[in-house]
Amino acid sequence: MTRPSVLLTTDGTYPCYRGGVSVWCDQLIRRLEDVSFHVFAISYSPSHVPLFGPPPANLVSSQVLPLWGTEEPGPQEDNFAAALLRKIRTSEDVVRSWFLEPFELVLRSMLRPDSPPEQMAEALLALHIGWRDFDYARIMSSPTIWDTFLRVCCDLYPPHNRLSLEEATVCMRWLQRYLAVAAVRFPETDLVHASMAGLAGVPGVLQKLVGGSRFLLTEHGIFLRELYLSLARMKHGVRCRRFLFSWHETIARMNYCFADSVTSLCEFNRKWQLRVGASAGKIRIIPNGIDPSVFTPRLPERTGAPSTAPVILTMARIYPLKGIDYLLRAARLVLDRMPSARFRILGEVGDQKYHSQCFDLVSQLGLSGSVEWGSTTDPASAYKSADVFCLPSISEAMPYSVLEAMFSGCPVVATDVGGVAEMLGGSGLLAAPGRPESIARAILSLLEGEGAAAYRRELAVRALYHARSCYTIDKCSDRFHEAYAELSGMPKATPVFAA
Secondary structure, three states, X not given: OOOOEEEEEEEOOOOOOOOHHHHHHHHHHHHOOOOEEEXXXXXXXXXXXXXXXXXXXXXXXXXXXXXXXXXXXOOXXXXXXXXXXXXXXXXXXXXXXXXXXXXXXXXXXXXXXXXXXXXXXXXXXXHHHHOOOOOHHHHHOOHHHHHXXXXXXXXXXXXXXXXXXXXXXXXXXXXXXXXXXXXXXXXXXXXXXXXXXXXXXXXXXXXXXXXXOEEEEEEOOOHXXXXXXXXXXXXXXXXXXXXXXXXXXXXXXXXXXXOOEEEEOOHHHHHHHHHOOOOHHHEEEOOOOEOOOOOOOOOHHHHHOOOOOOEEEEEOOEOHHHOHHHHXXXXXXXXXXXXXXXXXXXXXXXXXXXXXXXXXXXXXXXOOOOEEEEOOOOHHHHHHOOOEEEEOOOOOOOOHXXXXXXXXXXXXXXXXXXXXXXXXXXXXXXXXXXXXHHHHXXXXXXXXXXXXXXXXXXXXXXXXXHHHHHOEHHHHHHHHHHHHHHHHOOOOOOOOOOO
């Protein structure tokens, strides 16, 4: 059998950031040794460099596109002479002849709610082909493109709801950065595997249309749902937020339309995928998996031992959807009953502003001596040294940290979001998201009273058995290997570009 080749695409995760999706990507590449992988990663800044190394032998190539932080938008050309020729070749006449019509089609596709997904794909394909020979930054900053943007927005927005000049500038700047994904040249592979239904899925659509590659789409958290939750925290006004959501919703629906197969972590996610445009016949559920040789249970005496200073561990990236602020408010309630308790929060900072707000909250609530912040290169030991693991997220799919705690024999308290309840299967305690009193009550039930030690031990045993039965890395890898073999064995899609 021919060795399958896969373009694995990511956005804000592997290989430049840590987190659950990055762990999944790294596991997938290292476990499927008979698959040739290429990685295309979208990062937020050129300062974000790959963290996972050294690369395994089956990782053939890796390309990172920073959306922000560069002087000009778009892929950066290494060959100075070639880049200069592309700029010289790109005139306003070229923009009008080659790019005006597909750019206008992009705008009309995203601003008309009833536009078919094929329309956006057609527009991106035309731009993708044209950008092979001309300069992306010069095209996207041309007066012709700007005038077209203003004209189409005026056409499609009612007079009382049109963007102001300042708002239009912000939205156009977003488009200049986001459309850069379609200007990248991707390696030819049997299939494209996108780790998100947002920008990371665009290469899957383009490669299917250009070369007939098959397209597999995996979502860990539902991208559109999490985006909607994040919009309320944006500093921009309602019209800008509406524009941003329209763009991402159109891209997500296009990705679901063109994907040959869609994987979901759990039933909760599957329902959301159906809601945002996935076909029921395309969806298969493949849960995450953990290596049981890395995360092993603690000694039984540790699980049940009464502790004079119990440790409540949270392992999470610090950004709003993880609900760290709710955990801190819950910590105050726990400490009012158990002053000796200690809260340990380990994870990289994903949102500096939110991190600062959490630090301020620690001071306001008088938690300075009871909350420890940090990171670790040995998470397995961190779980073993904790009495309770708590994940206070307001949105999740199937968090790796909860699985790691289950394999480590650390009793779990987690908010009832996404597929968490489905994953725990009654082997942990659920709290209401965004409700500090509910989180505190669950934590205290595992630490207070004569029966608390036995209760912790019972939950740890149940969680360990359930995790080993359902969520090992071998089970996860085998199912993706089957999906790759099935898709790469299918006849290639008819390339639109060839036609």
